[in-house]
Amino acid sequence: MDVDPDKLLVTDRQKVIEINGKTKEQAEKDIDIILEWFKTQKHLPETLSRNAIERYLVVTKFSIERTKKLCDMYYTSRTLLSDFFTYCNPRDPAQKIYMDKIMYYFPLSKLTKDFYRVNIIAYRDFDYPEYNPLRFLAFVQIIFEILIEEELSMGDIIIIDFKYIKKSHVLKTTPTQMKMSNFFLEQLWASRVKGIHFINVPTFAEVVISLAKTVVKKKILDRLFIHAATEELFEHVPKEILPKDYGGEERSVDELNELWKLKLERYQPRYEQLQKLKVNEVLRPEPLVNSDFLGYYGNFKKIDVD
Known part of the structure; x- marks a missing residue:
């Protein structure tokens, strides 16, 4: 095998951003908006990387509010479905x-x-x-x-x-x-x-x-x-x-x-780090309300992963 695993995924970030109707500069500004939002979310255990935020912006077609929800879900799911994530x-x-x-x-x-x-x-x-x-x-x-x-x-x-x-x-x-x-x-x-x-x-x-x-x-x-x-x-x-x-x-x-x-x-160091990340609900700015996720959670929390 003559491929560097670090180069296993070929992509063109700038082209994908352009297809979504944004310039690189506009995308960077949107990432900055999300990073500023993270500073107000004291319940979250860390801040996502710029690359991760950019990915969520792309899948939401650069919706700032939907991206915020996905960023929160990335961590909240680990706490509410902790048994499942133990195996990740x-x-x-x-x-x-x-x-x-x-x-x-x-x-x-x-x-x-x-x-x-x-x-x-x-x-x-x-x-x-x-x-x-x-x-x-x-x-x-x-x-x-x-x-x-x-x-x-x-x-x-x-x-x-x-x-x-x-x-x-x-x-x-x-x-x-x-x-x-x-x-x-x-x-x-x-x-x-x-x-x-x-x-x-x-x-x-x-x-x-x-x-x-x-x-x-x-x-x-x-x-x-x-x-x-x-x-x-x-x-x-x-x-x-x-x-x-x-x-x-x-x-x-x-x-x-x-x-x-x-x-x-x-990536093993990252997997070890992820096992320790939990959301502190006491610090959440607004309490979790009934939602699709919580409805799913009620069904999943007792599911057997063994």
């Missing part, structure tokens, strides 16, 4: 099983011509009786901690490969878990999804897709695709972006996975 550490022994044997997940290196990031999710040929979908959600959160610092794009194209999904995986997928996954997608990662593409879907796994359809918004529902053949992906994603495993020209899934393992190691 690459060195957690149980989590390593998911990352090393059960699933692949990583963003691909290159952006599409319209500046979207392609993400690969694939089950591996490994049957694990203790499988829990929320452990995989924790895996995605682990990767997100890198994306929020390094990645900037117009949104995401997600490819989900069910070739090796087991019936036991399907049986352990519940509506509540699916709702929690959608909560993270919409409320924490705030992903602008261009398309979700399912490939190699066995009949018994169609129930998972049916569950997903019950929780996503209509605009996402209209962007779900089930492909009968892998080659159909080429209509949505250029070959030069896709891994060799899918008929593309990029490194194989295994090679990319090893590179991402190295990248995770380099």
Whole structure:
């Protein structure tokens, strides 16, 4: 492998900002506004980096108020869903099983011509009786901690490969878990999804897709695709972006996975730091009110991640 893990995500921050109708100078001023706001939020344990704030500004189309809410959610969720976030550490022994044997997940290196990031999710040929979908959600959160610092794009194209999904995986997928996954997608990662593409879907796994359809918004529902053949992906994603495993020209899934393992190691100090961050609700300027998040929290706080 001749790729520096620090250069694994190719992006063009200035171009993405321009497509969103902003100049670099205007974007910097908006970041400064959010940084000033952070100074008034004494309940938050730290201030997000400029890169992270810029990412949230882009996904909200530079809405200052929505960006503030996402910044607050980034920390508040860690306190209210503390049991879940305990597992968002690459060195957690149980989590390593998911990352090393059960699933692949990583963003691909290159952006599409319209500046979207392609993400690969694939089950591996490994049957694990203790499988829990929320452990995989924790895996995605682990990767997100890198994306929020390094990645900037117009949104995401997600490819989900069910070739090796087991019936036991399907049986352990519940509506509540699916709702929690959608909560993270919409409320924490705030992903602008261009398309979700399912490939190699066995009949018994169609129930998972049916569950997903019950929780996503209509605009996402209209962007779900089930492909009968892998080659159909080429209509949505250029070959030069896709891994060799899918008929593309990029490194194989295994090679990319090893590179991402190295990248995770380099971020380990940040993961350790994140485990300690808590919101001090006593210092919050205005109390939390009933909201979509708190409604989700009531459903999720007792969910079993083990």
